[in-house]
Amino acid sequence: MVLLASWAPLGLKRLPMPMTLPIVCVALGAFLFGNNVFSGDPSPRTWDTMTERMTELVVIVSLMGAGLKLDRPLGWRRWGTTWRLLAIAMPLTIAATAWLGMVGLGFPLALALLFGASMAPTDPVLASDVQVGPPGKGDGDEVRFGLTSEAGLNDALAFPFVHLAILVAAGGLGGAAAIGEWFGIYVVWKLLAGLGMGLLVGRAMGFLIFSSRRGGLSRHGDGLVALAATLIAYAATEMAHGYGFLAVFVCALTMRARERHHEFHEELHHFSDQVERLLMLLLLVLFGGALARGLLDALTLQDALVCLAILLLVRPLAGMLAMAGSPHPPRERWLLAFLGIRGIGSMYYVAYGINHGSFGDSERLWAAVGFLVLASIVTHGLSSDALLRRLARRRAQADPAA
Template sequence: MRFGLTSEAGLNDALAFPFVHLAILAAAGGLASGAGLADWFTIKVGWKLLAGAGMGLLCGRAIGFVLFHGARGGLSRMGDGLVALAATLITYAATELVNGYGFLAVFVCALTIRSRERDHDFHQEMHDFSDQIERLLIMLLLVLFGGALANGLLVSLTWTDFAVALIVVLVVRPVAGLIAMAGSRQPMREQLLLAFLGIRGVGSVYYVAYGLNHGDFGDSERLWSVVGCIILLSILIHGVTATPLLSRLARRREAETG
């Protein structure tokens, strides 16, 4: 379950960019233009996704070789999880140079590295280091988010916006998740948990900022308020329920197998 949530979060962030570009195109009135749609489909969807996946695979294989089969046994002999951060930055930068989606490349790179020497202890070293870095960054982001709330992030929020935020967290996300897992062999209770948990939406801050810097979306303050409300609701709802729900699932699994 935890791996599923982490994977979904990484892939979800990676695949959001084409829709951000589509929104920018719509804001500019380009949906009525065949040339605009053709550019979006061929470049923003086709090339950038292909380049992101291809560079992720290429970098993953190259870094995996250096880690496990390089000179004198590879960099894995150092036992330094900092390599995970280096792999992230190298892959992202290389992909951006070829005009691909860096988020997607990093996700594919991580899976590719993991597929090499699956039983090697160094994978745990990189995981532990990455987990610590993630916790530190999330803590920093939450502090900044709290400061934004205190400085009026939600001032422009209307009751209609609040209702929309609730619907996104409690209806749109779960329904979309269940549709995405149609035909999955996982038990329904696990599908329900995967569909319900994991929204947070911190990545949305990046995409909203990118969209506002590349298109005209009207009242940006109201848009920021809606996004901030969704993140706040997710932190409260999912933050409170995630641990007990996953613990309950673990207990039920133990009872069924024991």
């Protein structure tokens, strides 16, 4: 896996056909487990707690990297694309996916809500190929910036709906008081706690790293600081009963804002990117092994068609509605809507919900999620690079000075 993480990205670029590292890793895992090179069943159905913890770790590492590489300062107008995707596209995707879960898959309300909340966020891990470059390289086009910032924030915003599904499964959402409690705790408090702890830890880490007197920790040039900041922000926020995903991303943005153009941000991002890539590849090999061991056995043809509709119709339509009236060209709006990659974050939410709620048999849920993630890895993996390159060429032709 270390060799793959180091060498494969360079080798894949030389292939005459489009190919991505996630596709290679899933295929490798399917081969190794399918041919009994590795024994056992790595299915998340069997290892639900381990699945939750491993996906949790790779997501928070990815969120730190996403926050560090955003060059654009936070602002209402500057982040207009992000707010549109979060406030309009995401709720629409949750609602439509939950509805299709009930009507198309036959899930009860609680399971359908969990399905909708899990499949709505753009994955910060697998979407790294369509995100902006390292710190100091610029935001590129609006598509890359929008997908990066959306992926950094939407994981935390999916959590209230995961908790809503858990409460519905427990039968605890039967009146206005229960709804008010859910809104007060799981929406207001946890989001505010995540935001506040992210700012607090980010400012503290920014002071330690970029202290003006002695140069701070940046003098040592050790990227391990990024992992330390990730774990401190996440753990402190979880202890405060807030959303740790939000805190990690806000912490990264706050650290970046302390000395926005400092070269040490590149080292921090580089280390986060290496850790994220290694963990991602390991999980994708195990995911491929789970596919080979029967993760999709419970999937029916109707289930597969519903999942494809979610991937190819629901998110694109919700994204286009969110971007209606924006100042960006139609092609950029369409790419922002289409490239909502689903992946490891979705697996985390399903594992979290099942481990903390009473949803009954989860075989079909895992089969649907596994198929949808696989379809996203293949569809977006094979098309995203060509689509973004074509967009860059059109932008260059339209504005030669750029």
